[in-house]
Amino acid sequence: MNTVALLSAAKDGILTGSVYALMATGLTLIFGVMDIINIAQGILVILGAYLSYALQVHWHIDLFVGLLITIPAMFVVGIVIERLFIGRLKGPERTAMSILVTYAVSLLIEGGLNMVFSVNDVQLQGWYVTRSFAIGQVHFGYIYVAGFILAGVLLGALYFMLYRTRFGMSVRASLADQTSAALVGIDVKRVSTITFGVGIAVTAAGGMIYGATNAFNASSSYDLISRLLTIIVLGGMGSLGGAMFAGILMVFVGDMVGVIWSPVWSSLSYFVVLVLVLLWRPQGLFGKQSARIA
Amino acid sequence: MNHKAKLLRVLGVSSVAAASFVSLGSASGAASSGSIPKGQPVKIGISLSLSGDFSADGQAFQQGYKLWAADVNKTGGLLGHKVVLDIVSDASSPTQVVTNYQKLISVDHVNLTFGPFSSLLSLPAAKAVSRYGYALVEGAGGAPSVFQAGLHNIFDVSLPVANDLMPFAKWVTSLPAGQRPKTVAFVTSNDPFTEPQVTTIIPILTKAGIKTVYNKVFPAEVTDFTPIADAVAAAKPQAVVLGSVDVPTVSAFMQAFEQSGFSPKAFIATGGPDQGSTFIKAVGAKNANGMMVPNAWYGGSANPLSKKMVAEYIKQYGGTAASVSSDVAEAYSVGEVIAQAVKATGGFDNSKIISYLHSGVTLQSVQGPVKFNGLGMNVNPTAYTFQWQGANFVQVNPLGDPNTVKILYPKPAWGK
Numbered sequence: 070m071n072t073v074a075l076l077s078a079a080k081d082g083i084l085t086g087s088v089y090a091l092m093a094t095g096l097t098l099i100f101g102v103m104d105i106i107n108i109a110q111g112i113l114v115i116l117g118a119y120l121s122y123a124l125q126v127h128w129h130i131d132l133f134v135g136l137l138i139t140i141p142a143m144f145v146v147g148i149v150i151e152r153l154f155i156g157r158l159k160g161p162e163r164t165a166m167s168i169l170v171t172y173a174v175s176l177l178i179e180g181g182l183n184m185v186f187s188v189n190d191v192q193l194q195g196w197y198v199t200r201s202f203a204i205g206q207v208h209f210g211y212i213y214v215a216g217f218i219l220a221g222v223l224l225g226a227l228y229f230m231l232y233r234t235r236f237g238m239s240v241r242a243s244l245a246d247q248t249s250a251a252l253v254g255i256d257v258k259r260v261s262t263i264t265f266g267v268g269i270a271v272t273a274a275g276g277m278i279y280g281a282t283n284a285f286n287a288s289s290s291y292d293l294i295s296r297l298l299t300i301i302v303l304g305g306m307g308s309l310g311g312a313m314f315a316g317i318l319m320v321f322v323g324d325m326v327g328v329i330w331s332p333v334w335s336s337l338s339y340f341v342v343l344v345l346v347l348l349w350r351p352q353g354l355f356g357k358q359s360a361r362i363a
Numbered sequence: 364m365n366h367k368a369k370l371l372r373v374l375g376v377s378s379v380a381a382a383s384f385v386s387l388g389s390a391s392g393a394a395s396s397g398s399i400p401k402g403q404p405v406k407i408g409i410s411l412s413l414s415g416d417f418s419a420d421g422q423a424f425q426q427g428y429k430l431w432a433a434d435v436n437k438t439g440g441l442l443g444h445k446v447v448l449d450i451v452s453d454a455s456s457p458t459q460v461v462t463n464y465q466k467l468i469s470v471d472h473v474n475l476t477f478g479p480f481s482s483l484l485s486l487p488a489a490k491a492v493s494r495y496g497y498a499l500v501e502g503a504g505g506a507p508s509v510f511q512a513g514l515h516n517i518f519d520v521s522l523p524v525a526n527d528l529m530p531f532a533k534w535v536t537s538l539p540a541g542q543r544p545k546t547v548a549f550v551t552s553n554d555p556f557t558e559p560q561v562t563t564i565i566p567i568l569t570k571a572g573i574k575t576v577y578n579k580v581f582p583a584e585v586t587d588f589t590p591i592a593d594a595v596a597a598a599k600p601q602a603v604v605l606g607s608v609d610v611p612t613v614s615a616f617m618q619a620f621e622q623s624g625f626s627p628k629a630f631i632a633t634g635g636p637d638q639g640s641t642f643i644k645a646v647g648a649k650n651a652n653g654m655m656v657p658n659a660w661y662g663g664s665a666n667p668l669s670k671k672m673v674a675e676y677i678k679q680y681g682g683t684a685a686s687v688s689s690d691v692a693e694a695y696s697v698g699e700v701i702a703q704a705v706k707a708t709g710g711f712d713n714s715k716i717i718s719y720l721h722s723g724v725t726l727q728s729v730q731g732p733v734k735f736n737g738l739g740m741n742v743n744p745t746a747y748t749f750q751w752q753g754a755n756f757v758q759v760n761p762l763g764d765p766n767t768v769k770i771l772y773p774k775p776a777w778g779k
Contacts, residue, residue, distance in 0.1 A: 071594070071597050071598065073597040074593065074594045074597035074598070077590070077593035077594070077596075077597060077623075078590045078593065078594065081587075081589045081590040081593060082590070085587055085589060085590075179414065183413075183414065183418075187422065188413070188414070188418035188419050188421070188422045189419050189422070189640075189641045189644070190419055190609070190610045190611055190614075190641055190644075190645050191644060191645065192614060192644075192645045192646070194647065198618070199618055199621045199622060199650075199777070199778075200622070201621075201622040201623070201624070203624070206597075208593075208622055208623045208624055210618075210619075210622040213589075282589070282615075282618070283586070283587075283611055283614075283615060284610050284611035284614040284615070284645040284646075285611065286418060286419060287414070287418075288414050288415050288416060288418045288455070289586075289611070291415065291416075292416075292584065292586040293586065296586065320587065323587075323590075324587075324590035327581075327590050327591060327594070328590060328594050331579055331580070332579055332580070332581035332582065332585065332590075332591050333553065333579075333580055333581065333582055335581075335582070335585070335590075336582055336584060336585070
C-alpha cells in the first residue's frame with residue numbers, strides 16, 4: 070500500500086468533506102427549522118457557482134471577494150423562493166409537498182441557467198485554484214484548504230447566530246414548538262422566511278468552492294443533491310454539527326475505500342455506513358427527536 | 364385478502380390496457396410506407412441529452428444535426444421534402460430515451476430516426492426503434508456492447524471505439540527504449556465507451572515492457588475525482604491513459620495532478636480534449652498544451668466535406684476550426700449518410716434504407732468514407748490521435764500519415 074496515496078486520500082476526505090458539509094448546511098438548517106426538504110439545494114449550489122463565474126468573467130472580481138456579493142444575493146434568492154413557493158405550503162402534507170415544489174423550483178432554475186450560460190461546462194479560475202503547498206510528500210491545494218477554512222468560519226457564524234443572538238433564540242423556539250413560540254410573540258413566519266434565506270445564502274460559498282474544484286454546468290446539480298441528502302440523513306436532519314461530521318465522514322470513508330480497494334466501491338461504502346448508522350440510530354448521528362439544532 | 368385481490372385485479376387490467384396501448388402504438392407507428400405527399404416535410408425524430416450528464420455533448424450534437432438540416436434544406440431538402448427535426452430531450456437517461464423514441468414514432472409519426480448521444484443511450488434507443496422497423500443511424504454509439512446486441516437496424520457512422528487508442532499504443536511502443544515511458548497508469552470510468560478502449564491497449568503496452576503502476580476503474584457517477592487522481596499521482600506513472608467521457612472528468616484529473624506537482628510525460632484521455640473551446644475554457648489554454656485524445660475527426664481535417672461544414676459552423680456559431688467539437692461532425696455525418704440512403708432507395712422506407720446500408724456500399728461523410736458491416740459498424744474510418752499544441756488542435760498519429768505533425772513529447776509541464 071502506497072503511504073502517500075493513503076495520506077493523500079485522508080487529506081482529500083477531510084478537506085473535500087468539509088466543502089460538502091458547507092453545501093449541506095443550508096439543507097439541514099432549513100429542514101431543522103421548517104420541516105422542508107429542499108430538493109433544489111443542488112441547483113442552488115450551482116447557481117452560487119454561476120454567480121461567482123459571472124462576477125469573475127464580466128467584472129473580474131476575485132472569487133473570495135465575490136462572496137461579499139453572492140452571499141447576500143443568494144439570501145435574496147432564498148427569500149423570494151420562500152415567499153413564492155415554500156411559504157404557501159400548509160397542512161400536514163407540507164413536508165412531502167415540499168419535495169415536489171422544490172423539485173419544480175430546481176427545474177425552473179436549471180432551465181434558466183441553461184438559457185443564460187448554455188450547457189457547456191465551465192470552471193472558476195484563480196491563481197489559487199491549481200496551486201498547492203506540500204507537507205512531506207502530501208500536497209494541499211490552496212482552494213481545498215480555503216474551502217475547509219470557509220466551511221469552519223461559516224458554520225461557526227451560523228452557530229453564533231443560533232446561540233448568541235435574539236434571532237437565534239427565536240429560531241430555536243420556533244423549532245421546539247411553533248405554536249408556543251407564536252404565543253410568546255415570535256413572528257414564526259418571519260423567522261422561517263429569514264432562516265430559508267440564510268440556508269440558501271451559505272450555498273453561495275459552497276458553490277464557489279465547488280465551481281473552483283470542478284468543471285460544472287446546470288446538470289451537475291443532480292450528482293450533488295443525492296450526496297447532500299445522504300450527508301444530512303447521516304448527520305441527523307437538522308443538525309449543523311452533524312452535517313459537518315457526516316460530510317467529512319462520508320467523503321473520508323469513500324476516499325479511503327477507493328485507495329485501499331477500488332474507486333468502484335467508494336460510493337457503495339458510504340451508503341453502507343449510512344445504513345449501519347441508521348440501524349443503530351434512526352435519527353442519524355447527531356439527530357434529536359425534539360430539538361434538532363445541536 | 365380482499366384488498367389484495369382488488370389490487371391484483373387493478374394491476375391485471377392495467378397491464379392489459381398498457382399492452383393494448385403499446386400494440387396500438389406499434390401498429391399506428393409502424394415503419395413509414397416510404398412515400399410522403401408532395402409539399403409535406405420529412406420528419407426526423409431525435410432524442411438528445413439536452414440536460415443531465417451528457418448535456419454538453421447533446422448540445423453539440425444538436426448543433427451538428429441542425430447544421431446538416433439547414434444545409435440540406437438550402438438545396439431543396441430530401442427528395443424535394445423539407446427536413447424538419449423533431450428533437451426531444453432524454454436528460455441523459457437510458458430509460459427516457461426509450462420513451463422518447465416510442466413517442467416520436469407512434470405519436471409524432473416521424474419518418475426517420477437519428478441516434479442520441481453515447482453508447483449508453485444508443486443501444487436502448489436502437490432496441491426501441493427496431494420494434495417499429497425503423498433504422499437508427501447514429502454517430503456516438505461505437506462501443507462493442509452496441510454491436511454485440513445483434514440488432515439489424517443500428518448503424519454507427521463513426522469510429523468503433525475499441526481500437527481508438529491503437530495509434531497511441533503503436534506510437535508509444537515505436538519510441539526508442541530510452542524515450543519510451545517506463546511506467547503507465549490506466550484509470551477509466553465504467554462506461555461502455557471508455558473501458559473497451561483502455562483495456563485493448565493494456566496488453567500491447569505491457570508486452571513492450573511498460574510497467575503498469577495503477578489500473579483501476581471508477582464508477583460513472585463519481586463527483587469527486589481528486590482522491591483517484593491523487594492515487595494516480597502517488598504512483599508516479601510516466602504515462603497516463605484516462606478513460607473519460609466528458610470535460611469535467613479530464614479537467615478534475617488535470618487540476619489534481621497540477622496540485623500534486625505531478626506532470627506525466629504523456630497524457631491521453633478518451634473524451635474531453637476533443638470538445639474544442641469547452642475544454643479550453645475549463646482547463647485553460649496553457650494547461651491543455653500536450654493533452655492528447657483519440658478520434659476519427661478534427662476541425663483541421665483536409666476532407667473537403669469537412670472543410671465546408673467547419674466553415675458553415677464558424678459562420679453560424681463563431682470560433683475557430685480547433686474549437687469545433689467532434690460531436691458536431693459525428694451528428695452531421697449521420698445526416699449525410701441517411702441523405703445518401705434516401706436518395707439511393709428513392710424514398711423513406713426504413714426497411715429499404717436498412718437493406719441499402721447493409722449492402723456494403725461506401726458513403727461519404729465529413730468524417731470520411733463510411734461502410735457498414737453486418738453489425739452496423741463502420742469499417743472504413745482510420746483512428747487518429749489528436750493533441751493540443753498551444754491554441755491548435757492537431758493530428759499527431761498515425762505515424763506516416765501526410766497530415767500528421769510531430770507529437771509534443773514529453774508533455775510540457777502544466778501551464779507551460
